[in-house]
Amino acid sequence: MKKRAPIDLGNRIHLIDGYDLNMPGRTGTYVIEEEDLTLVETGPSPSVPRILEGLKEIGLDAAHVKYIILTHIHLDHAGGAGLLLNECPEAQVVVHSRGKRHLADPSRLIAGARAVYGDQFDELFDPILPIPEERLLIQEDGDTLKIGGNCNLKFLDIPGHAKHHLGIYDPVSNGVFTGDTVGIRYHQTDDRGLTFYLPTTSPNQFDPEAMQQSMERIKGMNVDRIYFGHFGESTDPDRVFKQVSExxxxxxxxxxxxxxxxxxxxxxxxxxxxxxxxxxxxxxxxxxxxxxxxxxxxxxxxxxxxxxxxxxxx
Structure with missing residues (x-):
């Protein structure tokens, strides 16, 4: 399968397709080209070679990555962080406080995923490497991270899909990286003129009320863009919120x-x-x-x- 080139979303953001499950457009890594080169999401470890290829295609060097931000620690979003870190010697991994210990010691993450995915685990997720605690950077609700002269990313505590879930507000694009809290963008039906959005309620911290409240919070920010963990961006946030909420x-x-x-x-x-x-x-x-x-x-x-x-x- 010929891999697609990184997608230029404008506003100095690219999206690298990680080909999770060997499927195009399943998960991706966002690249924010600022003074401090920043990635959002890694996908699982099998996606890491694709991230490295994608960075080269954009003309960037993984060695210059300063921050790897994880919306949450589910393995399809964060499982590759430890492996990718080996190629990014200057990088820190940004995570919610509730997720930190599981990245430092991923044994419970591995056990939980094995329980769900069984014999498929190794093919989908292996290896999952621990991240040294000194390379983990906790961000809480309302915290900001300066990655460039005119860019302070703002972090939001947005539970509903997981209790350890961060949203990341980018003032340059007036967009929010929402991981899974605002659902999944199903673009596979674009060939029929339809893109649709559904909630994702995977184990084991789904909370419908919290999910609705998190979406209301983001809706109140009047953002122009939603950047999904699965997959790509929407420039019609109101339609997203309405569909997922219903x-x-x-x-x-x-x-x-x-x-x-x-x-x-x-x-x-x-x-x-x-x-x-x-x-x-x-x-x-x-x-x-x-x-x-x-x-x-x-x-x-x-x-x-x-x-x-x-x-x-x-």
Whole structure:
């Protein structure tokens, strides 16, 4: 598969496709070209060679990276941080305070991911390397990080997907890097004239109320752009907030029905697929469209997170 070149998003930001799961447009690393070269997200370790290639294609040297910012420590966003750090001798890894200890000692992260992904773990995530504590930089809600003469990134505590989740406000683009809190951007149906947005409710800290509140907070900032962990940017934030906000209770209701009927995560996955399939049919997306390959994977993990959430509140 020919790998795509880094995408120039304007506002001195590029997006390098990490080809997570060997899929184009699944996860990416944002490159902010400032005086202090800054990356947002690493993806899993198998994406690191692609990040290094992408930096070279932009004309940048990994050795000059100053900051590697992680929105949260789930392995599809942060699993490659330790490996990438080997190529970035000047870099610090920026993380939420709740995530720091898991990057210094990733044993619990590894165990949790193995429980979810089983035999696929090594192919998807290995290796996961510990990060020396002296190279970890904690940022809390309201903290700022100067990366250039006219740029102070501002950090936001935005739980809902995870309790250790940071949003990063970039004043130059008036955009926010939202990781997974504001959902997933499904661009795979662009060939049919549709881009749509769904929440991601993976284990084990999904909280629908917190997710809605985090989105309201970002909405109140009147940003021009949302930079997603999965994948790319939206220049129509209001549409994003509206769609994800409307889908959250639909996801929870599907899980509650499965929970009440004793159908478990498998039943929830089928209900989610049924709900979203109906939406896509109304927008002219055929049932054999390639987007379903991704949706089935995502809904399997979303269903686990929804069942975990219900088990805590019931």
């Amino acid at each position: 889908w959250i209770p639909v996801f929870v209701e599907a899980a509650e029905q499965s929970y009440a009927n004793g159908e478990g995560a498998a039943g929830t996955q089928l209900r989610l697929l049924e709900k979203v399939s109906g939406y896509l049919r109304k927008h002219g997306i055929p049932d054999d469209h390639p987007v379903y390959e991704i949706l089935k994977l995502d809904f399997e993990v979303c269903a686990m997170g929804l069942m975990d959430y219900l088990s805590k509140i019931k």
